[in-house]
Amino acid sequence: MKLTIQHKTIVITGASSGIGAATAQLLAQNGANVVLGARRADKLAALTATIQQAGGQAAYRVTDVRHLAEVQALVALAQAEFGGVDVIFNNAGIMPSAPISALHLQEWDDMIDINLKGVLNGVAAVMPIFTAQKAGQIITTSSVAGLKSFPGAGVYGATKFAVRNLMEVIRQESATEGTNIRTTTVYPAAINTELLQTITDEATLKGMTQLYQAVGISPEAIARVVNFAVDQPADMSVSDMTVYPTKQA
Template sequence: MSVENKVVVITGASSGIGEATAKLLAKNGAKVVLGARRENRLQEISQDIKDAGGQATYRVTDVTNPDDLKALVTLAKKEYGAIDVIYNNAGIMPTSPISALKTDEWNMMIDVNLKGVLNGVAAVMPDFTTQKHGQIITTSSVAGIKSFIGSGVYGATKFAVRNLMEVIRMESAKEQTNIRTATIYPAAINTELLQHITDENSKEGMDKLYKSVGITPDAIDAIARVVNFAIDQPEDVNVNEFTVYPTKQG
């Protein structure tokens, strides 16, 4: 099944992996619907896609608000007549030791990284169940399959996403709704995530790691190609997990 003409909703689309994915999918003929909080960036990216001959629309979206996700899906159906894929890519990473008790940041990570994904799932599930096809793709993290000091709560949200996506896949197979899932586990990739870290020691350690082994901005396109690959498979094929490390990272 080709990416061409698929209607794809992308959250966290205003920079980094989301932006790169939107541009690649649009280049390959998908109709992309962009959601994020920064309207100026959404405008710019949408216009870039249109200038390159692609199809794109956008809506300012806060993934912690269920109504925003529903409105984004409604926009996709209004503009393009359908919804085929949602890519839950929005996330934050204010890592810190548990003992630092940055409880406000814990709650923000739960709201964005876990509840934000659940809100995306809830927004598309009625359509996907009725039409008996659809695809849910989510950015987890290598911290969702391995434990790291300083990433207890961040990792907990990403472990939860891993379980959620696998259960959706299993339940869909049982219910015969043909919903495909794909979970992506990026390791050290140089995006805006590091800007969320307020704990000085954690920030110093993460900056050192990412400077040493982090994937270059050009390689962010590699994640976009993974998403493209997952969507591009035949409808009866579900490639559901992808771990992406920098070659230098142990």
């Protein structure tokens, strides 16, 4: 079957490492134009160079998803470099998990601003384009904490549950409005990325580190899932995909 990924322009946030970087490399290998956004310029530049040296098409812009104007500029870069936008992968996120009683208030704000508002900013940046062209795909990283409730992940899980609802409503509204916007929400479990580095609560970090060391798998697993979702025909939307390591209970 011919890859539908070929020549699509795909914007990826949180692209400097982990799931975002792995996805960018795989999609570029399969013929997509990838436009990379994250806060670390050095890592974005290195990843872009790696993709280009391998024969792929890539561009990048330093982007903080908390600010709509910066996400809009990233999308505008995709239009300028490659003539349009077909997919956005809202992948940027942090996971400074802790018990609610610890009252890490600034971390609550940060999770809401990045994990939820950052996704909303991604949606806002592409919605006028996708609505006008009556085509497009919005892919968003949630978490198994957006499907189940876990002690120690109350606020993190709240942002991921919110993403789950948001994406399903976009799917339903698009079907009603006839805009043909496909949506995919990905729910990763223990994937070995830099997420654990955002945890400041010592007890939570210890427990999560032990779990990930025991069962965690590489971010390439999620890259393959995103690749699959993009590669489906325009009349088919793979709306939800949960990914567990085989060893994780």
